[in-house]
Amino acid sequence: MPPASVKPREVMVPIRATFIASSLLVALIINLLPWPPAIVAVMPDLVALTVLYWCIHQPRRFGFTAAWLIGLVMDVANGTLFGQHTLAYSVLAYAGIVLHRRVLRFTMKDQVLHVIPLLLMTDLIVLAIRMMAGAELPGIGYFAGSFFGGLLWPAVCFLLTLPQRLKSRSEYV
Amino acid sequence: MEHTTPRFFKHGPPAFARLLLCSLLSIALLISDTRYQYLGGARQIIALALYPLQRLADAPGALADHLGEFFFTRSALRAENAQLAEQHLHDAIKLQKYRALELENAHLRELLGMRDHLPYRTIAAEIVYSERDPFIRKVVIDKGAQQQIKAGQPVIDQAGVIGQVTRVYPWLAEVTLITDKQHMLSVQNLRNGQRAVLAGRGADGRLELKFIPLNADFQIGDQLATSGIDQVYPPGLPVAVVSSVERNPADLFARVVCKPLAGVANHAQALVLDWKTPVPSPPVPEQALLPGQTDQAR
Numbered sequence: 001m002p003p004a005s006v007k008p009r010e011v012m013v014p015i016r017a018t019f020i021a022s023s024l025l026v027a028l029i030i031n032l033l034p035w036p037p038a039i040v041a042v043m044p045d046l047v048a049l050t051v052l053y054w055c056i057h058q059p060r061r062f063g064f065t066a067a068w069l070i071g072l073v074m075d076v077a078n079g080t081l082f083g084q085h086t087l088a089y090s091v092l093a094y095a096g097i098v099l100h101r102r103v104l105r106f107t108m109k110d111q112v113l114h115v116i117p118l119l120l121m122t123d124l125i126v127l128a129i130r131m132m133a134g135a136e137l138p139g140i141g142y143f144a145g146s147f148f149g150g151l152l153w154p155a156v157c158f159l160l161t162l163p164q165r166l167k168s169r170s171e172y173v
Numbered sequence: 174m175e176h177t178t179p180r181f182f183k184h185g186p187p188a189f190a191r192l193l194l195c196s197l198l199s200i201a202l203l204i205s206d207t208r209y210q211y212l213g214g215a216r217q218i219i220a221l222a223l224y225p226l227q228r229l230a231d232a233p234g235a236l237a238d239h240l241g242e243f244f245f246t247r248s249a250l251r252a253e254n255a256q257l258a259e260q261h262l263h264d265a266i267k268l269q270k271y272r273a274l275e276l277e278n279a280h281l282r283e284l285l286g287m288r289d290h291l292p293y294r295t296i297a298a299e300i301v302y303s304e305r306d307p308f309i310r311k312v313v314i315d316k317g318a319q320q321q322i323k324a325g326q327p328v329i330d331q332a333g334v335i336g337q338v339t340r341v342y343p344w345l346a347e348v349t350l351i352t353d354k355q356h357m358l359s360v361q362n363l364r365n366g367q368r369a370v371l372a373g374r375g376a377d378g379r380l381e382l383k384f385i386p387l388n389a390d391f392q393i394g395d396q397l398a399t400s401g402i403d404q405v406y407p408p409g410l411p412v413a414v415v416s417s418v419e420r421n422p423a424d425l426f427a428r429v430v431c432k433p434l435a436g437v438a439n440h441a442q443a444l445v446l447d448w449k450t451p452v453p454s455p456p457v458p459e460q461a462l463l464p465g466q467t468d469q470a471r
Contacts, residue, residue, distance in 0.1 A: 032230035034302040064191045076219040078306045079347050082212050083202030090195035097188050135308040136354055136375050
């Protein structure tokens, strides 16, 4: 009998590439929304969170090329240096792909504790590049977004598995 | 015969190799973007593809604005109208004075044989969004190359200078605010005419005067306006007011912190100035030239 903490994984229908693409598109639009400055300061990077989700859940379908390209789009959308987000998202994709078997075995609470350091690492890479390009050190609030991003992880997981679960229910039950 | 394990699954190169490749590509991009500015074209193309998304993201806010206007009550409208009429009256008096002064100024300049100030064209623009990068102070306006916006044009609001256009896309343009750490402009103290360089401080939305000698005459409350010698901003636009002066004898320079007059971060509308004055090349000082260099310098 398996230990109580290990839950059997639900069998889900395969995900479609269009759903992956549209989830990234929605994350990008939410990032681009004209949020008030107070929210922008602590707002998590939803694109990073979505990239991490797909790398952990679909490492065969979603990999470095996609992460790198969406990084390029983020660089243009934010008007930052080319290569800043591509590098950060590549490292994030690597971490997600290497850790995907491990992370998925944990409960949601422990998954959050995995996700927060990964998002912090992404922030640190961006910070390092900006410092090299001559920016000043931002306040500690700069890292707040990653913690909120980690707290959003269960919601992101719920939303992005929703179409798979709905379909699997309607087809197999 | 050498034994090889059969490949049941197609794996491709290992993850670490791919990471290395992606990182190297990113670093190559970073270097070519910072050092050589090769990638303007690529940025334009991606920005063009991104434009519909940006407009879509802007749509909820615009819709809320429209709804707000729709439910604007009649009394509020009347009150605003009355206030604007009064404001207009005040402005009209000032404008008349200004016209007389302008005429007088033009006349005096003619007498002195000085170059005329050219009038400039203005383009009204709306701020679409401010970029969510915490490291830079930039906003994006809804006018671009299609509306004859060019990089380097100054952007103002009703109170003073907001910043300068730094990157132009077909229908959007990026404005670097005067509070950005990378932004500097030449200003003049309206009280005594002293010129200085005003730089943004970044994080706290303040500005700082650079390289001010300890004994320089700057006081709290001094108004600073553009001096025009940087050829970017036309002279006489209000920029900032001095908010604190710190003179520490241990330092080389005084620390003069200023507050921007324009609502730099919290505005919806802005005005882009199409300002281009043919500028004569600066004269070469005779004494500074060594005899051998005279021909080359001229």
